[in-house]
Amino acid sequence: MASAPAPSAARLYRPNRFVSLPAELDPDTYDTSPEKRRAEAERLAIRSQLKRQYLLQLNNPSPPAVIEDPALIRWAYAKSQNVYPTFRPTPKTSFLGAAYALGPLLFWIAVLKAHRDYKEKRIQEG
Amino acid sequence: MSMDMMPGPYPRTPEERAAAAKKYNMRVEDYQPYPDDGLGYGDYPMLPDKSQYERDPWYQWDQPDMRHNWGEPMHWHFDMYIRNRADTSPTVVPWHTMSKHFFIFLGTMLVMFGLGAIYPSYMPVVTRPP
Numbered sequence: 001m002a003s004a005p006a007p008s009a010a011r012l013y014r015p016n017r018f019v020s021l022p023a024e025l026d027p028d029t030y031d032t033s034p035e036k037r038r039a040e041a042e043r044l045a046i047r048s049q050l051k052r053q054y055l056l057q058l059n060n061p062s063p064p065a066v067i068e069d070p071a072l073i074r075w076a077y078a079k080s081q082n083v084y085p086t087f088r089p090t091p092k093t094s095f096l097g098a099a100y101a102l103g104p105l106l107f108w109i110a111v112l113k114a115h116r117d118y119k120e121k122r123i124q125e126g
Numbered sequence: 127m128s129m130d131m132m133p134g135p136y137p138r139t140p141e142e143r144a145a146a147a148k149k150y151n152m153r154v155e156d157y158q159p160y161p162d163d164g165l166g167y168g169d170y171p172m173l174p175d176k177s178q179y180e181r182d183p184w185y186q187w188d189q190p191d192m193r194h195n196w197g198e199p200m201h202w203h204f205d206m207y208i209r210n211r212a213d214t215s216p217t218v219v220p221w222h223t224m225s226k227h228f229f230i231f232l233g234t235m236l237v238m239f240g241l242g243a244i245y246p247s248y249m250p251v252v253t254r255p256p
Contacts, residue, residue: 012220014221020215039155046151050151050196051195054196069197070131071151071196071197071198073132074132078133078167078170082133084166086166087164087166088164089164
């Protein structure tokens, strides 16, 4: 009975855009290589520097009125003011723009016209 | 906040990528901008699509309700992934099994209701004499 090895639990689960893989099924959890440890250490170093900056501002005897979060400011800027400068008309964006702007308009024009023609026909026929 | 700390256009050279990674407080290996489709993302990093539900509830976050740390790059759809909204936590039953069960049930019920509307059946009655 030489059949293929059983598919891994992660492949049976099939994570997609709406659900993610549980950590227990992810082989990355059980990876203890030095590269992963170095990556985690670097991330922790960045994290601790940021936390230090935050705590210095928080525990200041005369704290500022609002402690600004640069990540939040960058996020808000990127979503609102950085869209127009970085937009570029490409075939995909032109098609999407036409589809979203003209599509519903033409659709509802067609639906309402067809409905009114149908009612008109019924009125004429009595 | 000076303008060079704000998001900018898509990074083209490796130096720009390294500068953008440093700007967003990320490692250069972790930093992955959105593909340059002209859709308006610029150099904003593409983070994994996971909701804030999946973050450790027991860790001492700087903002516990958002499960977000000060200065950590926020997901583009951060406002969708907050804990009041979309949740991408792993489900007990796989998604494809759930959707298969749901659509088979829904399809069967719709077909039966449609057939019942096209071919109604009712008890035969006798018309009252006028």
